[in-house]
Amino acid sequence: MNVATDTDTGTTVVYFHDGTLEGFFSAVFDAYTNPQKPDIITTPEGFQCCFDQVSVYIETENHKCERVYRGIHKHMGHDGYYKVKMVFLSPSPDKDTILYKYLQYGFKVGRKILNDLAHPDVTPVEHLLRETQMEAHRMRMFARFARLDNGVYFSRINPKCNVLPLVMDHFAQRFNVQPFIIYDEVHHLAGIYDMKRWYLQYVEQMDIPACATDDLRYQRLWKKFYDAVAIEERKNHNLRRNFMPLRFWRNLTEMTYIETAEKHMRNTFGRTAEQTPYKMEQIDSALAGNITLQQLREPAHPVSLSDLEN
Numbered sequence: 001m002n003v004a005t006d007t008d009t010g011t012t013v014v015y016f017h018d019g020t021l022e023g024f025f026s027a028v029f030d031a032y033t034n035p036q037k038p039d040i041i042t043t044p045e046g047f048q049c050c051f052d053q054v055s056v057y058i059e060t061e062n063h064k065c066e067r068v069y070r071g072i073h074k075h076m077g078h079d080g081y082y083k084v085k086m087v088f089l090s091p092s093p094d095k096d097t098i099l100y101k102y103l104q105y106g107f108k109v110g111r112k113i114l115n116d117l118a119h120p121d122v123t124p125v126e127h128l129l130r131e132t133q134m135e136a137h138r139m140r141m142f143a144r145f146a147r148l149d150n151g152v153y154f155s156r157i158n159p160k161c162n163v164l165p166l167v168m169d170h171f172a173q174r175f176n177v178q179p180f181i182i183y184d185e186v187h188h189l190a191g192i193y194d195m196k197r198w199y200l201q202y203v204e205q206m207d208i209p210a211c212a213t214d215d216l217r218y219q220r221l222w223k224k225f226y227d228a229v230a231i232e233e234r235k236n237h238n239l240r241r242n243f244m245p246l247r248f249w250r251n252l253t254e255m256t257y258i259e260t261a262e263k264h265m266r267n268t269f270g271r272t273a274e275q276t277p278y279k280m281e282q283i284d285s286a287l288a289g290n291i292t293l294q295q296l297r298e299p300a301h302p303v304s305l306s307d308l309e310n
Contacts, residue, residue, distance in 0.1 A: 012039045012053045017096075019043045021088050022065040024096055028103055029064035030056075041096040068103075076106045079114055083129055089162045090128040098124045136163040140170055142244065144253045145180060147215040153180035154208055156251045162187045165200060172198045183208075219253050226254040 015031065015038040017023035027041050036056065049055050072081045084099055092098070101121040106113040116122050138159070145153040153175070157164070164184045168191045171182065175193070182191040183206050190203045211219075249255040 012050070013037065014040045014042065014047070014049060014053050014055045016042065016044045016047075016055055016057045018060050019045070020060060021085065022062070023058070023060040024088065024099070025065040025068040026060045027058040027096070028068050028100060030058050031100065038100070039097075041100045042093065043096075046093070071107065072103065075110050076113060077111055080106055080111070083125060086132045086166075087125050087128045089132050089166070091160050091162070092128055094124075095128060098128065132161045132163060132166075135159045135161040136166040138245075138248070139163055139167045142248045142252060143167070143171070143182065144251060145175075146219065146253070147212045148209045149212050150209055151179070151212075153178055155180065155182045156208075157182060157184055158186050158247060158251060159184065160186070162189070164189050164191050167191075168193070168198045168200075222253050 013036050015027045017027045024041065027038070031038050031041070034056075036054075038056070040053075044055075044057070069081070072084060084103070087095055087099055087102075098121075102113070102125045105119065105121045109116070113119075113122060117126055136159075139157055143155045143157055145155045147153050162184070164182060164187070168182070171180065171191075172193050177195065179195055180193050183203070184190070188202055188204055190201045190206065192199055192201060244252075
């Protein structure tokens with residue numbers, strides 16, 4: 001990203017904050033009150049300062065955050081604040097600087113900024129906004145729950161954007177009679193619903209109990225439905241990858257049922273499919289037929305691990 005330099009010192013000024021929205025608002029407040037204006041606003045994690053850059057760490061202060069919050073609503077309205085909040089959830093390393101320039105322009109022109117989509121300080125925000133909204137939409141579609149032995153429903157997701165706070169209301173309203181946990185393995189964030197309220201908890205590593213035995217039956221039914229509604233003559237694997245990116249597949253029941261069943265078999269019988277070709281009905285009494293796990297583990301369209309990371 002191209003940045004300007006301080007005309008008085010000839011150096012680039014970098015503002016660091018703690019990575020929270022409140023910390024970013026505090027940095028924006030100081031950018032208007034300090035004589036040394038920032039060229040970059042970011043977090044210290046992963047940022048390498050050059051010899052001609054001056055770094056300033058901005059402490060998070062609630063009164064500064066509140067001033068900026070009120071200023072955004074006064075000049076840009078709720079829609080302006082919504083865009084700022086959504087873009088802040090983006091994984092882009094430049095998002096803080098992009099938002100700072102967006103706020104500078106918004107404080108000058110007011111609500112006109114909402115329609116000035118071609119302005120160079122607005123276009124990057126609109127791009128990151130669409131990216132975050134699409135990621136939240138995908139998480140609502142692709143989250144898959146499994147009932148654990150302790151009765152809690154668990155879902156593992158891997159979004160690029162930190163969208164778990166955006167989707168928790170959606171699931172809490174629809175699954176309000178069952179406790180559940182949604183774990184974002186990318187941002188190490190768990191959304192926990194206890195049938196009364198939901199809250200977020202940072203978790204570096206989460207050890208998950210095995211799935212309940214009867215839940216494998218429902219997974220089998222879902223996999224069978226998924227296969228049954230497919231029309232063989234109309235299969236288009238490239239189109240499927242466009243609508244359902246490969247990076248989500250490892251957490252989709254319809255793509256990983258066999259691995260889940262094998263894990264259950266290993267925990268129950270102490271063996272793997274390669275050691276003993278157990279029939280599926282030995283793991284799931286609802287599953288009929290004489291197909292072994294070893295046979296089922298041979299996918300018609302194998303996917304490499306490198307593809308899943310794309």
